[in-house]
Amino acid sequence: MVVTIPRLGNTYLAAKALFEALEIPYIIPDNNSKSTLETGARLSPEEICLPFKIMMGNYIECIKKGADTIVMTGSCGPCRFGEYCELQMKLLKKLGIDAKIIVIDSPAEIGKEALWNRISEISGASSMRRMEKLKSLYQAVNILSLADQVDATAHHLAGYERNKGECKRLLTECKSEALKCNGPVSMRKVLTKYLHNLKKINVDKTRDPISITLIGEIYSMIEPFGNLDIEEKLMEYGVSSIRHVTTSWWIRDLIFKPLKLNSPDVRINSKAYLPYSVGGHARESIAHAVKAEAEKSDGIIQIYPLGCMPEIVAKSILPTIRKEKDIPVMTLVIDEMTGEAGYLTRIEAYLDMLEARKKRRLIV
Numbered sequence: 001m002v003v004t005i006p007r008l009g010n011t012y013l014a015a016k017a018l019f020e021a022l023e024i025p026y027i028i029p030d031n032n033s034k035s036t037l038e039t040g041a042r043l044s045p046e047e048i049c050l051p052f053k054i055m056m057g058n059y060i061e062c063i064k065k066g067a068d069t070i071v072m073t074g075s076c077g078p079c080r081f082g083e084y085c086e087l088q089m090k091l092l093k094k095l096g097i098d099a100k101i102i103v104i105d106s107p108a109e110i111g112k113e114a115l116w117n118r119i120s121e122i123s124g125a126s127s128m129r130r131m132e133k134l135k136s137l138y139q140a141v142n143i144l145s146l147a148d149q150v151d152a153t154a155h156h157l158a159g160y161e162r163n164k165g166e167c168k169r170l171l172t173e174c175k176s177e178a179l180k181c182n183g184p185v186s187m188r189k190v191l192t193k194y195l196h197n198l199k200k201i202n203v204d205k206t207r208d209p210i211s212i213t214l215i216g217e218i219y220s221m222i223e224p225f226g227n228l229d230i231e232e233k234l235m236e237y238g239v240s241s242i243r244h245v246t247t248s249w250w251i252r253d254l255i256f257k258p259l260k261l262n263s264p265d266v267r268i269n270s271k272a273y274l275p276y277s278v279g280g281h282a283r284e285s286i287a288h289a290v291k292a293e294a295e296k297s298d299g300i301i302q303i304y305p306l307g308c309m310p311e312i313v314a315k316s317i318l319p320t321i322r323k324e325k326d327i328p329v330m331t332l333v334i335d336e337m338t339g340e341a342g343y344l345t346r347i348e349a350y351l352d353m354l355e356a357r358k359k360r361r362l363i364v
């Protein structure tokens, strides 16, 4: 068994650490690129969402390198994500590729036994003892959480740094050093070191930078290629950004879902606007938009792939939140035709408007 995963935010670091600890052969997909998307788009139905196409590109690239088992997360929810694995399996079969897809889904959706069987299918490839496997899994989850903390700290402090570009530089160095590590122990040390270094950078606490809350479809939130690297761009502009949807949040949410103890803040904050799930993470988008006001954000940016049904529902509710909470909202819709220049122009114009609005408010 040679395992691979779709490239999705920081999961590649946790997967690398886990498979190394379990001594299971693996292939980590390269950074997503135009060529990954082109490969995936060529093989996917034209009208399917962007994440599907990028994932297909990941699979093909890794299968060419020798992967034969794909581990992905699933959902039985009402949006197209519920169909991803079935459709991807059929497409691979049609191409004559004999790869296995193991879907890890919430126990609330597929049952504890099915989930356990699927996890055992992967862990069965390791000769380690059960306790060692559980320890490795715990370490991988911990790595994911640390990597998300490093991201969040860099994205927040970028608005306060005295040495321009320091947060971005540390973040880039952290990811590249972590990728060179062998196993979870050394990777944990690297991530902890960079988290510490980021917290120690020279900041100007008197600054009052523009602060943005990012909301939207989960792939566009977690995977930089899915949002055309918006967080990196905001760091370059000296803007602080907040994003609550992360892979470590998603795992916590998944674990506590069967007990109905998952993300109580999402349920509370979205209740007045969207009291039930419409698939994807539309409820989270609404809850985080509501929360943005309390977090003193200057504006909200919603990002989603073209045709994303749950986020279209969220978009239709956002004007009400914008009016009631008096907070500007901009929506960016991404597909394979989105040009970077036009995308950047929209972000810059929005930031200029927020800056002017902030100054006006200070004068009043």
Ligand code: SF4
Residues within 6 Å of the ligand: 049, 050, 051, 079, 080, 081, 082, 217, 218, 219, 279, 280, 281, 305, 307, 308, 309, 310, 311
């Ligand atoms: S959340 Fe949106 S982009 Fe993601 S699978 Fe569902 S419809 Fe597609």
